[in-house]
Every structure is written in C-alpha cells, then in structure tokens.
Amino acid sequence: MEENKVIKSIIGDDIEITGDVKCSSQLQFDGKLDGNLVCTGSAVIGKTAVVNGNITVESVTINGTVQGNITAKDRIEMKSTARVHGDIKAKRLSVEDGVTFIGRSEVNPSGVVPEVGTPTPEIKK
Amino acid sequence: MAKRTVEVIDGFSQVQAFKRAAAKGTIGTPGKPKPAISGNTTNGTVEAQASAVRSGVRPLVAASPLRAMPSPVVSAQSTSTASPSVPLNQIGVTIVPKKRVVTCYDCGYSFTVTGKLHVPYCPKCKILLCVNDIVIDGEQIENIKTIGDVIIKPTAKLAPGLTINARSVTIGGDVSQCAAVLASEYIYLETDGKISPTVLEQTHVVIPESAEIKATSEFKCKRLTVMGKIEGSISVAECLEIKAGGNVVGDISAPSLVMELGAGLTGSCKIIK
Numbered sequence: 001m002e003e004n005k006v007i008k009s010i011i012g013d014d015i016e017i018t019g020d021v022k023c024s025s026q027l028q029f030d031g032k033l034d035g036n037l038v039c040t041g042s043a044v045i046g047k048t049a050v051v052n053g054n055i056t057v058e059s060v061t062i063n064g065t066v067q068g069n070i071t072a073k074d075r076i077e078m079k080s081t082a083r084v085h086g087d088i089k090a091k092r093l094s095v096e097d098g099v100t101f102i103g104r105s106e107v108n109p110s111g112v113v114p115e116v117g118t119p120t121p122e123i124k125k
Numbered sequence: 126m127a128k129r130t131v132e133v134i135d136g137f138s139q140v141q142a143f144k145r146a147a148a149k150g151t152i153g154t155p156g157k158p159k160p161a162i163s164g165n166t167t168n169g170t171v172e173a174q175a176s177a178v179r180s181g182v183r184p185l186v187a188a189s190p191l192r193a194m195p196s197p198v199v200s201a202q203s204t205s206t207a208s209p210s211v212p213l214n215q216i217g218v219t220i221v222p223k224k225r226v227v228t229c230y231d232c233g234y235s236f237t238v239t240g241k242l243h244v245p246y247c248p249k250c251k252i253l254l255c256v257n258d259i260v261i262d263g264e265q266i267e268n269i270k271t272i273g274d275v276i277i278k279p280t281a282k283l284a285p286g287l288t289i290n291a292r293s294v295t296i297g298g299d300v301s302q303c304a305a306v307l308a309s310e311y312i313y314l315e316t317d318g319k320i321s322p323t324v325l326e327q328t329h330v331v332i333p334e335s336a337e338i339k340a341t342s343e344f345k346c347k348r349l350t351v352m353g354k355i356e357g358s359i360s361v362a363e364c365l366e367i368k369a370g371g372n373v374v375g376d377i378s379a380p381s382l383v384m385e386l387g388a389g390l391t392g393s394c395k396i397i398k
Contacts, residue, residue, distance in 0.1 A: 075386065095384035097364070101396040109372045109389030 013048040020053075036068075047081050054086075069103075076107075136219040228309035229254060230270045230290040235309075245272075259291070261298070272309075279317045300324060311350075314338055326362075334370065349379075351388075 008025040011017070015031035023039040030046035036053040037043065043057045049064035059074040062082040070076055072090040080098035093107040222240040229235075229247040236248055245254050255271040262278035268288045269275060275291040277283070281298040289300070290307045296318035300306055306324050311331045314320070322342045329348040332338055332355050340357025347362045351371035359365065361379040369387035376393040384390060 077386075092386045093384060093388070093390060094386045095382050095396075097381050097383050099382060099396060100398070101382065101394055104393050105390045107388070107390050109370060109387060 007044070013046065030064075042074075045082075139218075227254070227272050228292070230272065230307075230309075277318075296320065332371070340375070 006026065007028045009023055010028045011021075011031045013030040016034075017031060018034045020036045020038065021029075021033060023037075023043070024041065026041045027037075027039050027043045028046060029037065029043060029051070030048045032050045034052045037051060037055045037057070039055075039057040039060075041057075042059040043055070043061070045051060045055075045060065045062045045064045045066065047063045051064070051066045052068060054068045055066060055070045057070075057072050059076070060070065060072050061077040061079065062070070062084065063079045064081070065083040067085045069086045070084065070088045070090070072088075074090070075092040075094070076088055076090040078084065078093070078095045078099045078101065080096040082096075083100040085102050087104040087106070088101075089106045091107070093105065095101070225238050225242060226235055227238050227242075227245060229250060229252070231252055232247060232250040234247060234249040238245055242256055244256060246252065247254055256273050257271055258273040258275070259269060259271060260276045260278065261269075261281040261283070263280065264282045264284075265287065266284040268290075270288075270290045272292050274293045274295070275289055276295045277289075277298045277300060279298045283298070283300060283303055285302040287303045288305050288307070289303060290305075292308065293310045293313065294306055294308045295313040295315065296306065297315040298317065299319040301319050301321040301324070303321075303324055306312060306320075306328065308328050310329070312325060312328045313331050313333055314325075314336060315333065316336045316338065318336075318338070322345055325346045327347055329350070330346040331350045332353040334352045336353035338344075338353070338355040338357075340355065340359070343358045343360055344355070345360045345362075348364050348366070349359065349361045350366045350368065351373055352368045354372045354374070356374045358375050359373065359377045359379075361377070363379075364381040364383065365373075365377060365379040366383045367373055367385065367388040367390060369385040372389035372391075374389075374391045376395075377390075378395045380396070380398045382394070382396045
C-alpha cells in the first residue's frame, strides 16, 4: 500500500518556498509554498502546511490549507483539518467530516480519471 | 407427568429441563457425563430428547444431551473426561429481547421499547400510538401518523395538504401535494418519487442504491445520505454523506461533507461551516 511507503523527502513547518517544487518520490510537506507542487509519487500536505498554488500528484493526503487546484492521477484524501479553495480532479476522493472545501469537484464513481495526464508543472495563476 | 405447553423456550428453561432429566437418571449430570456404553450412545440421546419433550421443553437441535451445560468451566472438565465423540457442553439458544427506539409523533419524545412492540402509550403525553406499517397504493385523504413504516407506491394518490409522520417513509410516488413528510429515522427516496422542494426540509433523506433522482429545482433537506445517484442542485442543512458507489452530479452546499473512496462528486461545492 502507498501509505506504507517510506517518505523520502520532508519539508518542515519552518520552511517557506517561493517557486515550484518538483519531487519524484514520496513527499511530506509541512511548510509554506508560494508556487506549484508537482510530485510523481504520493504527497502528504501536513496540518501546518499552506500551499498557494496548484498541486499535481499521483495521490495526495491533505491536512493543511491549499489555495489552488489539485489534480491527482489516483486519489485525493481530505482529512478533517483540510481547507481547500480550488478545483479538484481525481480518480477517487475521500472527504472527512470537518473539511472546508470551496471549488469544483470532478470525481467519477467508476474510477475514470477526468483528463489527468502525467504530472507536469503548471503555470501558477 | 402432566404435559405442559411452553411457547417460549430460552436457555434457562432448557438447562432446568435437563437438570430435571438428569435427576431422574435419564441423562448424565452436568459435568459428569454418563460413561459411553458401546451401542447405547444413540439410545441415551433419544432418552434425553424424550425426557425434555415430556418436561415440556423442545429438545436441542444437536443430537447430544450434553449441549445444555451452562458453565464453560464445567464444559472444560467434561471435555477432558468425556470421550472424543461427545461435543462441548454449552447452551444452544439464548433469546435476547429486541430493543426499539420509538419517537412519539405528537410530542417528539423518544423512548425505548423492549420485546415485542404492542400498542404503546407515550410516557410523556400519554396518547395511544399507532404502530401499524402502512402501504399506500391508492387514494389517501387522511393524515397518517404512525410509529411504523410507510411505503408510498407509484400508484398512490395523496390528497393536497396531507401530512405523513412515521418512523421511516419510502417515497415511490408523488408527494408533491403533501404539506409535509416527516420521519423520525429516514426517508427513502425512490426513482419514481416526486417531491416538492420544501416537503423534506426537516428530514434525513436516504437515496438508496437502486434510485436515480433528478432534481428539477433545489433539493433541500436536513441530512442527505447518497448511495444511489442524484442529479441537481442540493442544499443540506447539516451533513451530506456520499457512500461508496453513490454519485452526486450538481452543485452542492452543506456545512459538512463526508465522502467515501469510490463515491462520485461532480459539480461546484461549497462546504463551509
């Protein structure tokens, strides 16, 4: 299972990044990012994380704040502390009670991904 | 011995019956099974069952007199002393009375009824509650109040201004003329169900797996659980829950959203407390 994979990269809560972040393995992000996040593996957005930009990943677990669009090839998990302002697009989606989400969702129960290609960096709005 | 008729059989009665049978010597004492004599094992079983029948108790299903032993400690002892062909000693059946939460349709007071649901009185407002399950498949002009279930078939014709108050309501027909449809538990909305926008505002609505609902105007309710498919604009006062396999297409507005993996959600969402 992907949850059991070892997280190779950790960005701590005291780190602020301006610009895009690319990662090809498992990533835990707890800091602040003004830019896009592209990850070909799975990513965990921690409780303290604030992402102002688009996220393109294989699968992502969101505990923190995201201001931007999220696109996942596999799944998006929004935990109870998640705050998302933006559109989401994924094959599967799970949402816990307590989530704040304002945006558009495109998730089919058949598991068909709505036009999600290989993760490529996108220009931040 | 006079023949008795016992309708309800529980574990205690069976244990007592087998103790009486054991006292007469027709059955082994609990914990001390009779030594199995070659060729008599089957007879012993028949005797035990016959004894139990004479004493007014239905014999156990398993063809062994030693299944009615109450204590696991005793059973462990007897297992060690008994031959390998003798099964463990245990009570076969124990009946636990069913509990049911009843909500009075007049005062809204909830209380628990244990056992069979006879005609109950509300402990608070002292009115006699109707317990019938009602199926409406024709013309209905009177208001319905019951603590049972109501099923509205597609052929039902409900008079305008009708009020339905029940434990659960299955809407398979047209209730758009009704004043209100209230349920203390759930309202199941089937594919053929037709409602007006405000009729379900105060209820917990469930869209079953087989249902496909199309809302032409804004669908409002207190809580919504989606296991089937619903299309249209949805406004939920408390919580929107989409189970795996459920699909929501349209704009949703709710203070809380719970969604399982495998569920579908397409549309604009406003989930904010």
